[in-house]
Amino acid sequence: MTIIVIGKSGQLAWELAQLSTPSQAVVCLGRDDIDLQDVAALVKTLKQHKATAVINASAYTAVDKAESDRENAYLLNTEAVGHLAQACKCLAVPFVHISTDFVFHGDKGSPYLPSDEINPLGVYGASKAQGEQLIADIYPKHSTIVRTSWVYSTHGNNFVKTMLNLMATKPDLGVISDQIGTPTYAQGLAKACIASIAQQVTGIHHYTDTGVASWFDFAVAIQNIALELGLLDTKIPLKPITTAQYPTAAKRPPYSVLDKSSLVNALPELSLMHWQTQLRVMMIALKAEREA
Template identity: 60%
Template sequence: MKKFIVIGKSGQLAWELEHISADATNYVSIVCLGRNDIDVLDYDSALSVMREIDADAVINASAYTAVDKAEDDRDNAFALNSTAVGIIAKVCKELGLHFVHVSTDFVFDGLKSSPYLPNDFKSPIGVYGASKSAGEDELLTSIPKSSCIIRTSWVYSVHGNNFVKTMLRLMEDKPELGIISDQIGSPTLASGLARVCVEAAVERVTGTHHYTDNGVASWYDFAVAIQELGLEKGLLSTGIPIKAISTSDYPTPAARPSYSVLDKSSLVEALADVELIHWRKQLSSMLDELKSRIE
């Protein structure tokens, strides 16, 4: 049985990874380490903790993801998204561990009009994206031959705070909603991402790859689908008007890429068994699970 360390404990991805371990005990054993278990900014401390566990690989599911807050909290964003990645990479090098690191579509500026390839030029337009890009560089500088970067986008799950759960709440509380229609990407169910991370660790995949659910959507498209399926499954009591608005109608501290669809071809080649499912089908599955937890 393979044993993997997951850096992170409370986030959506870490939660899904822990459940993979619980559901597949004959396949892989996962140890999730939260901030009270490991100090990822202290090399000696991290080395001591990870050496004691005696694992085969590390999956980094921890990140500073408060995109808007990062604009005024640059030091902390870079500490967790870049400095910590470099430290974990050095520990992995010392212990001979494979390292799977999760990154983001925000490393791109969104000016491209076709899906981004893994080797496309990075040009982040905010602190969050810049810090994640710097973390990728730290990893590739330290252990390029024993690491894998998986970029993803628009992650959601039944656990934690995310766009889907926020929309369901607002659709019950508000008479109408205005949702941005000129930011285009691909929603990603965290459970699918978790499975890909585990497979990448098992197969010791290297290089930079992309993973999202299939299909393309705007945030407006995503919200409309959430309402349609929410009503169908009885998670919403009534429908409300949803208006398509532009990014300029809803200014935020951090700029977002207007187009961040990711090309997944290299990952499909690296992991022959990876299953790519359309985001709407994945959304339906997530809402079914959410309903079962409520009932």
Template identity: 65%
Template sequence: MKVAVIGRSGQLAWEIQQLQDAELAVFCLGRNDVDLSSPVKLTEQIKLLAPDAVINASAYTAVDTAESDQENALKLNCEYVGNLASVCKKLAIPFIHVSTDFVFQGDKGSPYLPDDAISPLGVYGASKAAGEKLIFELYPQKSCVLRTSWVYSTHGNNFVKTMLKLMSTKPELSVISDQIGSPTYAKGLAIACVEAAKHYVTGIHHYTDNGVASWYDFAVAIQEIALSLGMLEKEIPINAITTADYPTPAKRPHYSVLDKSSFVNALPCCELVHWRKQLENMMRELAG
């Protein structure tokens, strides 16, 4: 199977590339390889590659910056996504797109289903929601959207690596405890994207690691595992704070746990693992 991945430097694109083997050829297309702004050029570039599926692992993900950069957020997360969907439709290629828990307001209090009403709190979530809408207006026949949350990897910048750096240099940390979600190891998400392409999954589905955590819980687990693996020399205090104690330009959903039942039904071959186990797997890999 030949898969074209839109994106090259991000966590997800990198993890998909690591899955390459005798049965899977992965071609990651970065900014210099593909012109997402031009449907004509994009069609030529994808047609030349002749992939069996296209996975979009590129996005505008700077949540706070998006509040003052709405034009670019919408361009990358909606306009360019629409161009990709149109090209995949023209070439009759399955299209897998990754979206976010930020399309939800976060006040439901129980895990969000794929067909629950969306109500983004900020520009980033609104731009991703607009991209989802455009995909299913243009190419519902062979498109699949996987919503995910709190993604991290051994590659690139993310919460886990930031916490490890701070834990090795700061006397203590304060981490938000009233935002609840599910951490997701990008390696598992990469497998989910590829399997969705292989099995022609369509519609909107949710994929995260199993279990629920706050950012505070996540940070505490990172320190515990890092100490057990010898990645940190000493334990430091981690203080639980509220969202109000740490204001940011963009509002975050307080509760954005995603219900993964439809994903499990569509792809029973993909095993869901608890986030803490996946965190340990990633950190062991990071520790070498």
């Protein structure tokens, strides 16, 4: 098998690349390797690589910038997704697409099911929602949409690494405490994507680690583990702040915990772990990388 990952520099693409084996190669293609705006060119490139499945790990993820850069957000999160779905349909290969908790409004108050109504608050969520709809219209029989949230990895830019940098340089830090969701280690998400292909899972599903947290809870855990592992030398005061105290261009869903039952049922061998357990695993790996 040759699984083609659309995306090369992102943290999920990097984690997927680590899962490559002689019998199941994972090949990551970046913007210089593939043209997402030309279906014929996409088909040609996928044929050249003898693709047996495609995972779309690319996206326009600058949530605030998307509000003023609407055209580019829709170009990558909607139009390119439709082109990928068409190309995969032409080649009759499975297509796994990564989507987001931002397709939801955030006012439900209990974990969102894949079947719940979507109602995005901003351009990023709306562009991702329309990408999902194109997949449903073009290639529903052999496509899988996996919504996730708060993704981090040892690779790339993410909340964990940003917090570590700020905690090492700031005397104190305010972190939002009224947005609730679940952190997700990209390594586990990558394994879920590969398993979905192997087991021929289709439809819309959710994947995150287990448990619930605010960004403030997440930051507290990051600091505690970092101090324990020696990634930080000094503890600084962390104070909870509200979304209103930290205005941004784009609105975020105040509650976006995702119900993972459908994917667990489809992949009974999938081992879900609590976000704090996964955070520790990632930070141990990060320490090892920094010491190497």
